[in-house]
Amino acid sequence: MLRYLVRRMLWAAVLFVAVTLVAYVLFFLIPNDPARLVAGQAATNAEIKRVEHFLGTDRPVYVQYAKFLDRLVIHQNLGYSFRNRESVNSIVGNAAPVTASLVIGGAIFWMLLALPIGILSALRPRSLLDRASMTFVLIGISAHPIWIGLIFAYFFGFRWHITPITGYCDLIHPSTECGGPVQWAYHMVLPWATFALVYAALYVRMIRANVLDTMNEDYVRTARAKGAPEWLVHRSHILRNALIPVVTMLGMDISLALGGAVFTETVFSLPGLGKTAIFGLTNNDIPIVEGVIVFATLAIIVFNLVVDLLYAWIDPRIRLSGAA
Amino acid sequence: MRPAGGVPPAYDLERSHMHRRLWLSVFMAALGALLLVVAGFAKAATSSQAAKKGGTLRLNMSDTDLDFSDPSLSYYVIGWQVEYATQIKLVNYPDKAAPAGSRLIPEGAAAMPIISNNGKTYTFTIRKGLRFSDGTPVTAKNFKWAFDRSATKAQQSPATPFMDDVVGYTAAVDGGKNPANVPGAIARGNKFILKLTHPDGGMLSKLAMPFFSAISLKTKVDPHGVTVYPSAGPYYIKSYVRGRHLVLARNKYYKGNRPRNIDTFDIDINTDVDQSLLQVKSNQRDYDMGGLPPSAHAGLKQQYGLNGNHQYQVHPLVETDYTALNTSRPAFASVKMRKAANYAIDRPAMLRVRGAFGGVRTDQILPPGMGGFKDVKAYPMKGANVPKAKSLAGNSCKNVTMYTTTSPIGQNLAQVFKYNLTQIGCNVTIKNFVGGAIYTAMGTRGEPFDAGVAGWNQDYPDPYDFLNILLDGNSIHAENNNNLSYLNVPKVNKLLTAANLKTGAARYKAYGNLDVMITKNYAPWASYDNRNEREFVSKRTGGYLFQPANASADLNTFYLK
Numbered sequence: 001m002l003r004y005l006v007r008r009m010l011w012a013a014v015l016f017v018a019v020t021l022v023a024y025v026l027f028f029l030i031p032n033d034p035a036r037l038v039a040g041q042a043a044t045n046a047e048i049k050r051v052e053h054f055l056g057t058d059r060p061v062y063v064q065y066a067k068f069l070d071r072l073v074i075h076q077n078l079g080y081s082f083r084n085r086e087s088v089n090s091i092v093g094n095a096a097p098v099t100a101s102l103v104i105g106g107a108i109f110w111m112l113l114a115l116p117i118g119i120l121s122a123l124r125p126r127s128l129l130d131r132a133s134m135t136f137v138l139i140g141i142s143a144h145p146i147w148i149g150l151i152f153a154y155f156f157g158f159r160w161h162i163t164p165i166t167g168y169c170d171l172i173h174p175s176t177e178c179g180g181p182v183q184w185a186y187h188m189v190l191p192w193a194t195f196a197l198v199y200a201a202l203y204v205r206m207i208r209a210n211v212l213d214t215m216n217e218d219y220v221r222t223a224r225a226k227g228a229p230e231w232l233v234h235r236s237h238i239l240r241n242a243l244i245p246v247v248t249m250l251g252m253d254i255s256l257a258l259g260g261a262v263f264t265e266t267v268f269s270l271p272g273l274g275k276t277a278i279f280g281l282t283n284n285d286i287p288i289v290e291g292v293i294v295f296a297t298l299a300i301i302v303f304n305l306v307v308d309l310l311y312a313w314i315d316p317r318i319r320l321s322g323a324a
Numbered sequence: 325m326r327p328a329g330g331v332p333p334a335y336d337l338e339r340s341h342m343h344r345r346l347w348l349s350v351f352m353a354a355l356g357a358l359l360l361v362v363a364g365f366a367k368a369a370t371s372s373q374a375a376k377k378g379g380t381l382r383l384n385m386s387d388t389d390l391d392f393s394d395p396s397l398s399y400y401v402i403g404w405q406v407e408y409a410t411q412i413k414l415v416n417y418p419d420k421a422a423p424a425g426s427r428l429i430p431e432g433a434a435a436m437p438i439i440s441n442n443g444k445t446y447t448f449t450i451r452k453g454l455r456f457s458d459g460t461p462v463t464a465k466n467f468k469w470a471f472d473r474s475a476t477k478a479q480q481s482p483a484t485p486f487m488d489d490v491v492g493y494t495a496a497v498d499g500g501k502n503p504a505n506v507p508g509a510i511a512r513g514n515k516f517i518l519k520l521t522h523p524d525g526g527m528l529s530k531l532a533m534p535f536f537s538a539i540s541l542k543t544k545v546d547p548h549g550v551t552v553y554p555s556a557g558p559y560y561i562k563s564y565v566r567g568r569h570l571v572l573a574r575n576k577y578y579k580g581n582r583p584r585n586i587d588t589f590d591i592d593i594n595t596d597v598d599q600s601l602l603q604v605k606s607n608q609r610d611y612d613m614g615g616l617p618p619s620a621h622a623g624l625k626q627q628y629g630l631n632g633n634h635q636y637q638v639h640p641l642v643e644t645d646y647t648a649l650n651t652s653r654p655a656f657a658s659v660k661m662r663k664a665a666n667y668a669i670d671r672p673a674m675l676r677v678r679g680a681f682g683g684v685r686t687d688q689i690l691p692p693g694m695g696g697f698k699d700v701k702a703y704p705m706k707g708a709n710v711p712k713a714k715s716l717a718g719n720s721c722k723n724v725t726m727y728t729t730t731s732p733i734g735q736n737l738a739q740v741f742k743y744n745l746t747q748i749g750c751n752v753t754i755k756n757f758v759g760g761a762i763y764t765a766m767g768t769r770g771e772p773f774d775a776g777v778a779g780w781n782q783d784y785p786d787p788y789d790f791l792n793i794l795l796d797g798n799s800i801h802a803e804n805n806n807n808l809s810y811l812n813v814p815k816v817n818k819l820l821t822a823a824n825l826k827t828g829a830a831r832y833k834a835y836g837n838l839d840v841m842i843t844k845n846y847a848p849w850a851s852y853d854n855r856n857e858r859e860f861v862s863k864r865t866g867g868y869l870f871q872p873a874n875a876s877a878d879l880n881t882f883y884l885k
Contacts, residue, residue, distance in 0.1 A: 033764040036804060040399045040482035042783055042793055045801035047485055050497075054480050084391055085548040086566055094567070150598065158602045165608060166599035167592060176569040177590075269595040271568050279389075279567070279594060282759060 008308070012301040019297045020290060021065060027286045028061045034082040034284050055082055068290065078294060079287040081280075088291035091276060094175075096295060098168060099272035101184070102191055102264060103257040107250065109196035110203060117200075118207025119239070125212065133204055140201025149194040149267030156190060163190050166269045191268045195261055199253060206249065210242035217241070244311065251307030258299040376866060379884040380588045384604075385570070386597040386614030393564050394549035395534045396474045396481045401781065402613055404534055405876040409572060409589075411537035412556040412580070414448050414467060414516065415528050417785075419583050419880050422640075422693060422872035426785045428528055431580070432462060432538055432556075433516075436528075443523030443827070448516045455577035456540050457560035464511035466538035466556075471509035474535050476545045478502050483535035486783075489527065491519040503545050525827040529786040532873070558584035558880050567594055572879070585883035601860070610862040610884075611877065618732075622680040624860055630681070637859045638681045639870040642693040644790070645674075645683070645779040646849035647726075647741055648766065648808035655724050655750075655774035656809075660716050662847035665775070666703040667713035668744045674852040677736040683855040688843050689790055691854040693872055696787050696836030702844045713748045721750040727766055727776035730756045737777050741850075767805040778808055779855070785873045787835035792820050795848060809848035816842060 035052040036043070043051070052058040056067065071077045078088035121130040157165030169178035169187045178187075214220060215238055223233050262274035269275075273292050280288030385402065392398045395407055416431035418424060430436050433448040440447075454462035474481040475496040487493045491508030508519040520527065530536070540554040551564045555575065562573040572589035592609070597617050603609040616624070621636075628635040649656040649665055656662050671685040687703040690696060704712075724745055728738035735756070742752040755773070757765060766776045783789050792799075797812025798821075799805070816838070823834035842848065857870065859877060866885040871878040 033804070036764055036767070037760060038480070038482070040485070040783075042485050042789070042806065043482065043804070044485055044799070045804045048804040051480060080548065084389070084566060085397075087548075091567070094565075153599055153602065157599075158606050161606075165602050165606070166596060175565040267596055267599065269592070269599060271594060275594065276567065284760065 005305075008305060012305075015301065016294075016297050017069075020068070020293060023290060023293050024061065024065045024068070024286070027284075027289070033057070034286070037284060038082060072294065078291040081285050081288050083283045083285045083288075088287045091288060092273070092291045092295050095271060095273045095276040095292075096258075097171070098270050099258055099261060099265070099274065101171060101188060102195055102261050102270060102272060103254055105188055105192045106195035106199070106257070106261070106264075107254055109192045110200035111250070113196060113200040114203030114207055118204040119211055121204065122208045122211035122215070123234075130208075133208075137201040137205050140197050140204075143197070145194055145198055145263040146267055148197055149190070149264060152190045152194055153267065163187075166267070168268070168270045191264050191270060194267065195257075195264045203246065203249075207242065207246060210245060211238060214238045214242040247310055248307055251303045251310070252300075255300040255303030256296075258296065258303075375583070375585050375881075375883045376885065377585050377883070378587050380590055381586045381611070381865070381879075381882050381884065382609045383589060383591040384595040384600040384609050384612040384614060385591055385593045386595045386600045386612050388614045389567055389593045390564075390570070392549040393551050393561055393570075394546070394553075395537045395539060395555075396470070396479055396483060397549045398534060399482045401874070401876055404874055405613065405879065406561070406570070406572065407534035407537065408557075408871065408874050408876075409559045409879040410555040410557040410561055410575075411534050412454060412462065413534070413537050414531050416532050417871065417873035419869060419871065419878050421869050425869070425872045425878075426642075426693065426695075428532055431582075432467065437518075443525075443825075444520045446518040446520075446527065448518075450514045450516060452514075453579050454538075454556055455575075455579070456538075456554035456556045457575040457577060458540070458542075458554040459577050460540060460542075460554065462538045462556045464514060464516040465541060467516045467536070468506075468509050468511035469541055469543075470536045470539045471506045472496075472504050473539055473543075473545055475504040475506050476502050477504070478547050479545050480547060481535060483533070486530045486533065486535070489520045489522060489524045491521055523825050525824055525831045526784070526786040526788040529784040529789075533784055558582050559589070562588075569593060583880045585881065586879075589879060604860055604862050607862045607864050610865050611859065611868075611882075613877070616858055616860055618679050620860075621682075621858055625680060628860070633867070635861050635863065635865070637861070637870070639857045639859070639872075640684065640691075640693055641781065641855045641857050641875045642691045642785060642872065643779060643781040643855045643875070644686060644689060644691050644849075644851055645777075645853045645855060646689075646851040647737075648776050648778050649848055649850060650774050650776075650808075650810055651812075651848055652769070652810040653772070653774050655722070658720070659846060661720060662850075663703075664713045664716035664721070664748055665745065665850045666847050667709045667716060668748050669850050669852060670708045670740060670744050671705055671852045672707055673740045673744075674737055677733055677740065678853065678855065681856055681858055683853040686851050686854050688839055688851055689795070689849060690787055690835070690839040691782075691790075693854075694782070694785065694787055694790065696832035696834070696839065698836045698840055700840050700843070702840070703850075708744055708747065710747050717748045717750075719749060721745070721748055724750045724752045724774045725772060726752055726754050727762055727773045728754055728756060729762050729777065730758050734762075734777055741775065741777075763808075764804075766808045768803045769800060769805060769810065775850075776808060781875060782873075787832065787839070788824050791835055791838055791842070792824060795842060796820050811842075811846060811848040813846060816846065 035048050035055055035057055039048045039051040056064060071079055078092060080087055117133045121133045124130055153165045156162045164187050167187050169183040171181060171184040220233060220237050223237050262278060265272040265274040273295060277289055277292040388402055390398060390403045390406060391400045392403060395411055398407055412432045414433045415428045417426060418429050432451055432454060434451045437446040437448045450464050456462060473479055474483040475493055477497055477500040484497050490506060493506050493508060496504035496506045510517040538556050543550055543553045552561050558575060558578050559572045560575045562571040564570045570591040570593060574584055574587055597614060600612045601617055601620055604612060624636040630636055631638060649662045651657060675683055675685055685705045687705060726738055726741060728734040738754045742754060745752050765771050766773060780790060780794060793806050795807055795811050797817045800807055800810060800812055819838055823838055826834050857875060864885055866883040869878045869881040
């Protein structure tokens with residue numbers, strides 16, 4: 001197990017370097033000059049050169065990348081924004097809880113929707129419920145989160161005044177007058193619903209298919225033949241096995257979304273990582289974009305590791321094969 | 325003493341005549357005073373009814389944020405909109421609509437400066453009774469500190485290009501001393517003295533930039549920029565969380581005469597422009613400083629009306645959009661070809677790209693709101709004049725490489741331009757750039773482009789900021805050029821330098837003539853529009869003024885119903 005962990009960690013390091021390097025190089029392929037942005041439209045050539053030196057963009061790309069890695073690994077410092085010179089650690093640190101609020105709340109939302117619908121659809125295939133849930137799946141998969149978000153905001157926020165149209169309130173330590181658990185949840189209801197809808201649709205389909213597959217397994221038939229009650233067959237034999245791939249997928253989706261749920265954050269003006277990354281991109285602010293990439297890469301690596309370990313815990317065959 | 329009865333008849337007659345004049349004058353003066361009083365009452369009635377005091381105005385700042393709230397660093401229109409409400413400058417633009425709003429008046433100074441005969445020394449007397457939001461008085465030292473702070477190398481202020489005329493300013497920046505001491509900026513008692521290396525007719529306009537506002541001596545040099553600090557304007561920044569939220573509150577120590585109706589501005593940052601519009605429509609927010617969705621304008625006008633007391637407002641900006649014609653490459657090296665391009669482009673079609681009320685057509689360099697502007701209509705404004713363009717171009721137009729941006733507007737502009745130039749036999753190839761990358765590319769001398777979409781918004785209301793910055797051939801370098809047409813005509817360069825030495829009406833006249841001369845004789849640009857700022861306010865907003873010099877809504881003048 002330790003060997004496995006070490007191997008995974010080494011791969012994670014390689015992946016981390018590769019991702020950040022590619023992002024860096026991509027930025028340098030774009031003919032852009034952040035110094036010009038910082039120096040202002042009326043700046044002379046000499047002033048722009050001085051700003052380039054101040055920002056460090058006058059050095060070769062490999063030197064800049066090496067400095068970035070040095071800062072990150074030795075000092076745990078992601079650098080400073082080109083645009084407003086704010087610490088990227090603080091930018092990412094402020095944005096990450098917002099994205100986490102969205103993703104974790106959204107994940108709870110979508111699992112609460114997907115589990116019962118998926119299981120009931122599988123238990124009663126081709127029933128009215130099954131057909132209705134499949135229609136829901138089709139809509140959820142087809143509709144873009146931006147469209148869903150706009151429609152939700154228009155009807156629930158603008159027309160019916162049930163929820164706020166947009167905005168965010170901190171759960172704890174509010175940075176604005178709006179804050180606390182109630183306001184936080186009130187402002188997050190629509191983003192959660194929007195974010196959850198697409199994933200819920202995917203998960204309903206997957207849970208339904210997995211449950212249907214597992215229901216036809218020999219061990220399920222054997223359990224029934226041995227006289228096990230139906231609820232026990234469902235809980236211990238069907239669901240436990242059917243949900244193994246769901247856990248894997250959940251871990252991957254959450255880790256990916258932590259990198260920035262761009263569409264939902266944009267529609268609902270949530271100051272999370274996705275919106276921060278977009279802002280960095282549009283302003284050619286490479287330290288911010290790199291900061292978000294570093295965070296997202298770490299999130300993916302950590303979550304994948306956690307999922308692998310959970311997988312081993314859920315499925316004894318994996319533990320046994322590991323021990324052998 | 326005059327002898328009694330010794331007044332000659334002629335004098336008496338004259339006196340009697342004078343008497344009638346005097347009485348007439350007294351009567352007229354009384355009438356005038358009465359009218360003034362009536363007008364005053366009328367105005368007071370309007371303002372007391374309209375400009376209600378107090379309340380919180382809830383704003384959004386969609387898809388953007390302040391670059392900085394630090395006056396030494398802030399350089400975006402939206403940042404200056406906030407600085408206009410929070411800072412006090414030696415001279416400033418009044419809270420008035422155009423054209424009065426573009427004329428400088430003393431603010432931190434008690435009067436306009438005394439300028440020495442050689443135009444190289446400006447002496448300001450600082451107004452008494454001004455205070456920062458922490459209660460400390462504003463003195464000449466605070467203006468001196470604005471100069472020293474911005475010239476400190478560690479501060480890396482974008483103010484530096486504007487003050488290279490000040491004695492020792494550039495040397496202070498290069499010297500790297502922290503904090504810098506600019507020898508040409510002197511605080512002596514209640515006098516602030518500015519010494520220049522050579523006369524600069526645009527200096528007062530430059531001093532009205534927020535970089536040179538009074539800065540508290542407690543506000544130290546900070547390369548990352550201070551966020552919350554004492555300021556001396558009608559408002560101050562109470563809190564600012566970057567990317568999230570900004571709060572402006574009244575400066576209780578402010579004793580100046582600028583308006584300040586609202587108590588608090590509560591500003592949500594980086595909101596979504598579409599959702600923000602819904603919020604303003606439903607009165608959840610009052611105004612979006614970040615703008616409006618491009619497709620919303622026609623509908624807003626139809627639903628809410630235009631200008632006057634209506635919620636949808638359109639204001640002209642002091643800005644010009646143009647296609648830079650690269651004079652350093654064969655395609656547009658000849659004046660004839662550049663003129664042909666000016667006759668060939670369909671200005672109404674190019675303007676339509678910006679949507680309803682996007683701006684007005686133009687064919688000149690200076691925008692109409694700029695001092696010295698003379699509308700000469702040098703090229704067709706109602707559509708292309710293809711026969712004339714063809715006659716000028718002959719068969720000489722071959723391949724034209726056009727640079728544009730990937731934005732929908734950039735794409736559409738390029739397509740219109742391509743179609744127009746194809747009509748006169750050009751073969752146009754379009755190359756796309758993301759965002760500001762186009763300026764980096766076009767600003768590099770030798771870059772293989774023949775034409776490129778560009779625009780310029782004033783830094784300060786002075787024609788120097790257009791003509792010298794954008795068309796002076798002496799400022800062309802290897803890279804980072806603002807002269808995107810690479811026009812380098814010694815005669816023009818000389819006239820531009822000479823115009824900058826003039827002041828007042830003579831200055832505007834000289835620049836106005838230069839604008840016409842360059843447009844007609846050299847045609848380095850195919851200008852097509854001067855943009856409008858389009859704004860929409862909530863129903864609960866009573867009104868506000870658009871500040872023309874800042875090209876943005878004047879926060880001080882907002883009031884609630």
